[in-house]
Amino acid sequence: MKLSVNLGKLKLGNPVIAASGTFGYGEEYSEFIDIGRLGAVTVKGLSLRPKDGNPPPRIVETPAGMLNAVGLQNIGIDSFIKNKLPFLRRFRTRVIVNFFGDSISEYAEAAVRLSSAKGIHALEMNISCPNKQAGWSIFGTDPRVTFRVVSAVRRATGMPLIVKLSPNVTDIALMAKAAEDAGADAVSLINTLTAMAIDINTQRPKLANVTGGLSGPAIRPVAVRMVWECHKKVNIPVIGMGGIMSAEDAIEFMLAGATAVAVGTANFVNPRAALDILEGIKSFMSARGIRSPGELTGAVKLDVA
Amino acid sequence: MSRLFEASVKDNRRLAENHYLLTFHPLKKIRRPEPGNFFMLSTGNGLDPLLKRPFSIHRRTGSDIRILYRVAGRGTDILSRKRPGDVLQIIGPLGNSFPVGRSRKNIILVAGGVGIAPVFALAEGLIASLKKPVLFYGAKTGSGLLCIEELNSIGIETHICTDSGDTGRKGPVTAILREFIQGNPSVSEDCCIYACGPEPMLRSLSALAAEYGLRGYAALEQNMACGIGACLGCIVNTTGGYKRVCREGPVFPMNEILW
Ligand SMILES: Cc1cc2nc3c(=O)[nH]c(=O)nc-3n(C[C@H](O)[C@H](O)[C@H](O)COP(=O)(O)OP(=O)(O)OC[C@H]3O[C@@H](n4cnc5c(N)ncnc54)[C@H](O)[C@@H]3O)c2cc1C
Numbered sequence: 323m324k325l326s327v328n329l330g331k332l333k334l335g336n337p338v339i340a341a342s343g344t345f346g347y348g349e350e351y352s353e354f355i356d357i358g359r360l361g362a363v364t365v366k367g368l369s370l371r372p373k374d375g376n377p378p379p380r381i382v383e384t385p386a387g388m389l390n391a392v393g394l395q396n397i398g399i400d401s402f403i404k405n406k407l408p409f410l411r412r413f414r415t416r417v418i419v420n421f422f423g424d425s426i427s428e429y430a431e432a433a434v435r436l437s438s439a440k441g442i443h444a445l446e447m448n449i450s451c452p453n454k455q456a457g458w459s460i461f462g463t464d465p466r467v468t469f470r471v472v473s474a475v476r477r478a479t480g481m482p483l484i485v486k487l488s489p490n491v492t493d494i495a496l497m498a499k500a501a502e503d504a505g506a507d508a509v510s511l512i513n514t515l516t517a518m519a520i521d522i523n524t525q526r527p528k529l530a531n532v533t534g535g536l537s538g539p540a541i542r543p544v545a546v547r548m549v550w551e552c553h554k555k556v557n558i559p560v561i562g563m564g565g566i567m568s569a570e571d572a573i574e575f576m577l578a579g580a581t582a583v584a585v586g587t588a589n590f591v592n593p594r595a596a597l598d599i600l601e602g603i604k605s606f607m608s609a610r611g612i613r614s615p616g617e618l619t620g621a622v623k624l625d626v627a
Numbered sequence: 628m629s630r631l632f633e634a635s636v637k638d639n640r641r642l643a644e645n646h647y648l649l650t651f652h653p654l655k656k657i658r659r660p661e662p663g664n665f666f667m668l669s670t671g672n673g674l675d676p677l678l679k680r681p682f683s684i685h686r687r688t689g690s691d692i693r694i695l696y697r698v699a700g701r702g703t704d705i706l707s708r709k710r711p712g713d714v715l716q717i718i719g720p721l722g723n724s725f726p727v728g729r730s731r732k733n734i735i736l737v738a739g740g741v742g743i744a745p746v747f748a749l750a751e752g753l754i755a756s757l758k759k760p761v762l763f764y765g766a767k768t769g770s771g772l773l774c775i776e777e778l779n780s781i782g783i784e785t786h787i788c789t790d791s792g793d794t795g796r797k798g799p800v801t802a803i804l805r806e807f808i809q810g811n812p813s814v815s816e817d818c819c820i821y822a823c824g825p826e827p828m829l830r831s832l833s834a835l836a837a838e839y840g841l842r843g844y845a846a847l848e849q850n851m852a853c854g855i856g857a858c859l860g861c862i863v864n865t866t867g868g869y870k871r872v873c874r875e876g877p878v879f880p881m882n883e884i885l886w
């Protein structure tokens with residue numbers, strides 16, 4: 323049985339990835355699991371300059387999920403390279419660096435800065451953040467803007483480039499196509515769904531930021547549908563995520579079209595979740611005589627039985 | 628020694644309305660928890676509630692751990708229905724602990740409501756090392772005053788007050804403490820306060836401590852997802868910027884917290 327998968331030029335030892343923002347910079351989890359056994363670790367989203375993020379409360383639980391409004395708090399690219407990357411280099415896992423910017427030129431500059439660091443295997447650009455030049459909108463909701471920002475990053479780096487798509491759109495496959503046309507090596511989805519919760523006693527939003535991003539099992543069926551739509555539309559690999567708690571959930575994403583899967587909120591519930599899921603995928607494959615994860619990708623049967 | 632473990636419930640008893648004492652037995656050897664440390668406990672078995680919930684160490688008896696908790700919502704409600712033999716998934720001990728290393732002559736403990744849980748753990752430890760702390764303990768009503776017998780049994784000087792006045796003095800714990808400090812001016816020399824309770828109590832306690840130039844530490848609460856420092860969900864604003872309650876805390880110097 324072979325477990326490795328290819329995401330364009332990026333080769334992973336197995337299809338299980340830790341999702342950005344849920345795995346810190348890897349250190350916290352190394353006490354609980356051998357992070358070297360993961361296909362890849364995606365680090366918390368980075369920007370050129372450090373960001374403080376939003377005031378508390380930042381998280382609140384909702385039915386089978388959670389809202390977060392961390393606000394992209396991060397230590398900044400330079401501090402990451404100097405203080406966090408050396409730790410990650412010790413493991414054989416692939417390191418995917420998630421990053422974002424306030425403007426197209428910031429995205430490009432961030433990509434240049436990250437491309438010169440040793441020990442980063444791929445870049446994942448988060449386009450679910452506000453486009454300061456265009457007021458309230460985010461880079462990931464207009465396919466023309468998506469195309470422009472991805473093209474700029476594509477010119478800035480030769481590294482494998484993953485575009486992380488926002489689900490807060492009418493047609494996510496259009497965004498995937500725009501990313502592919504602009505030269506992305508893969509797309510990953512879904513990021514969190516914009517959501518809100520109100521305390522009926524105080525009549526105030528439960529998050530200081532008013533709205534936050536919904537993640538966890540509550541979003542899984544939406545995510546599976548979106549992965550399926552993107553898989554049909556583009557020829558580049560799709561990384562699927564959104565509420566994966568078990569190997570069964572991960573396999574569902576693969577059947578919908580995911581080449582690899584990312585585990586997010588589940589890490590909070592069980593710090594061993596990502597490795598448990600990898601073990602479960604292996605058992606499923608060997609029980610069914612599946613020789614490679616690729617046999618599962620997009621294998622959903624749509625004909626009437 | 629991994630801090631991820633399973634434990635079986637030994638006992639889960641109701642102490643007062645909405646308040647319970649849970650004793651669990653770790654199914655493997657765990658790190659020794661210090662007062663101020665906390666554990667993340669699973670409540671349900673399925674996907675809702677999803678996240679683990681944080682609870683302070685209240686007491687340690689042999690290898691068993693006790694948690695004192697208030698039913699605040701769905702997770703704690705489900706927890707209150709656990710029966711002996713039920714298995715919990717736990718991460719811990721987590722976070723920092725009350726810094727008692729540099730010993731002070733006058734130790735003042737302040738607890739509000741279920742905030743007594745970690746404060747009791749600290750009191751027990753201090754008394755075991757032959758210190759003589761004084762405890763100020765407040766609750767809404769007398770029925771919300773927990774573990775009074777346990778406090779008596781460790782023999783700590785305790786000043787009790789309630790908002791309703793049905794038990795002890797009437798009024799907030801900070802008002803009682805202010806009178807105490809005014810009546811005993813010498814306590815402010817070489818003094819340290821350790822506190823846990825509702826945020827308004829901790830806020831006025833910080834102001835009181837600042838007024839008298841007393842140093843102190845408060846154990847804070849914040850909604851948590853991971854408990855181990857990864858999600859950045861549990862921050863508190865301090866003079867040194869945002870800090871994670873689960874990692875740099877839950878115990879912070881009171882004068883560093885920006886309320
Ligand atoms: C480090 C730490 C130690 C704690 N120790 C104890 C303890 O020893 N005993 C005890 O009874 N409680 C303790 N708490 C608080 C306890 O974790 C919450 O009451 C519990 O998570 C509520 O879960 P729930 O599902 O019942 O409520 P939910 O349905 O999640 O929420 C009900 C209400 O409780 C509030 N709440 C939720 N989580 C927290 C939280 N973490 N802190 C404060 N309020 C919260 C919500 O805002 C809401 O108003 C501690 C919290 C922290 C962070």
Ligand SMILES: Cc1cc2nc3c(=O)[nH]c(=O)nc-3n(C[C@H](O)[C@H](O)[C@H](O)COP(=O)(O)O)c2cc1C
Binds near residue numbers: 341587
């Ligand atoms: C607390 C938290 C922080 C996150 N931070 C980021 C981030 O910095 N960049 C990013 O692209 N996605 C971020 N995400 C989104 C996740 O990577 C993932 O796309 C999403 O949570 C859905 O997967 P899940 O349901 O398995 O968590 C974050 C999610 C959570 C819960």
Ligand code: FES
Binds near residue numbers: 855
């Ligand atoms: S609870 Fe996740 S960082 Fe503190």
